Amino acid sequence: MEKMLLQLMVSVVLLGQFGGYAMDNLKVAFQWKQVDFEFPSEDARNASIEKGEFVQQNNLPLGLEVHGDRLFITVPRWKSGVAASLTYIKLSDSMDSPKLRPYPNWEAHKLPQTPGSDPPEIVSPFRVRADQCGRLWVLDTGVADLLGDTQVYSPASLLVYDLHNDALLRRYQIPKEQVKEDSFLANIAVEDEICDDAYAYLGDLGKAGLIVYSWKKGSSWRVSHNFFNMDPLAGDFNISGINFQWQDALFGLALSGAGRDGFSTLYFHPMTSTHEFSVSTKYLREDSLSSSYHNYKVLGSRGPNAQSSVSFLDKNTGVLFYALPNLNAIACWRTTTPAYTMQSQGRVFMSNLSMVFPNDIKVDAKGSLWVLSDRLPTFMYSRLDENDINFRILTATVADAILGTACDDKLVVPGPGSNKSTVVITPRSSASTFPSALPLLLVTLALFFLH
Ligand SMILES: *[C@@H]1O[C@H](CO)[C@@H](O)[C@H](O)[C@H]1NC(C)=O
Ligand SMILES: *[C@@H]1O[C@H](CO)[C@@H](O)[C@H](O)[C@H]1NC(C)=O
Ligand SMILES: *[C@@H]1O[C@H](CO)[C@@H](O)[C@H](O)[C@H]1NC(C)=O
Ligand SMILES: *[C@@H]1O[C@H](CO)[C@@H](O)[C@H](O)[C@H]1NC(C)=O
16 A cells, blocks of 8 residues: 555656646547448458458558658558558548558558468558658568468568659568567668668567668668667556556657758667667667767656657657557657656647557658557457447647647756756746646556556
């Protein structure tokens, strides 16, 4: 009981201090009970169902990206019967629950009848990234039916499409020696400041590591660091009543714009961890610099239950957005803030209904934040209710998303040792800190007393 009270007090401090007051401004743009695909005809759809190529309840949207009028959605092959694992909808789609269209076409997703035959162009990507040069980078795991009869169709590969005509520009297989026994590549960040000298950073969550791919060299190398590893004390998750333990290592990867030296900063964290780290890409762009250990920085902690999965940095504002699956929340931190503390982080959105397992975050070229939430733990360990809304895509402009939070530029939060007399706190934010933390407090109370 004493321990529980202590934990509770820690949480109250965390909540009271989680900077500013969130407006929970994100709005649902699209939502689905179950996803369906735009098949060529009803006949074709029926035939796919008959052959087991389409099992509707096994299709779970996971990654997202926005480019022009298209919103890309990945549907990884967790189970059998995924009709197409990379799809898109149109932002102009007027329907609430539009059908997914295969990208670039149906043919690219056709699994062979017999294993061992030629794999399809795309097997099972988790996340994709559209760069500012009009290219779509697709990180394909090559593995299907992860939760069932797992089939390896091809080695993990990086596919790059030209978004102007959807032609496949390049296919690059990650070399065998860079992939370890437990490797799993599910996250990608692209440093695209110079189009013909772009770099892709691929996070290995299975065997802690980072694979760096140079567009110019057409080759990759593997980087290791202790900070890529999971924290054994942070592996316990409780999400929508399901308790499970994960070991995921390097996961969140977010790149700043180029600094004065021409290099970006990579902000990163393992999923099984509550800490944030950073490193200049100067130390990644060359094949494993052994002397670079001390150039990696520990930024700080997000506090109890604040493990984080995906993250994304908005270059216009310098605000880092990240998902907090254990708290059903999206939070933010302004990278120009001197310290990464609980006080300097803001809560963007939190809901135990519409933000259960936020699974991807992007900011598009027009300055809108996009978040996909998909109740993954229920899909993996239990069963989704087909009559309930399970998948959502939420959006807001970055300005609206951070309004009134600690990431709002009208609010400067002191770092340790900074001179408080220079700090500006807008009256609205300081006056509203506590009431805004109340829902978070209630959820945390529930977390402590439900069990
Ligand atoms: C497809 O299947 C549905 C449900 O079984 C059926 O009602 C429909 O008539 C079928 N459509 C075609 C074109 O066969
Ligand atoms: C998760 O729930 C279990 C009981 O189901 C509890 O023992 C555990 O402390 C909880 N973990 C966290 C991190 O809250
Ligand atoms: C969500 O939180 C509210 C209170 O904040 C609670 O009443 C409700 O039961 C929770 N729902 C779930 C699915 O946890
Ligand atoms: C803080 O700023 C004030 C006013 O600019 C100055 O007088 C004071 O010495 C500063 N204190 C510290 C600790 O830097």
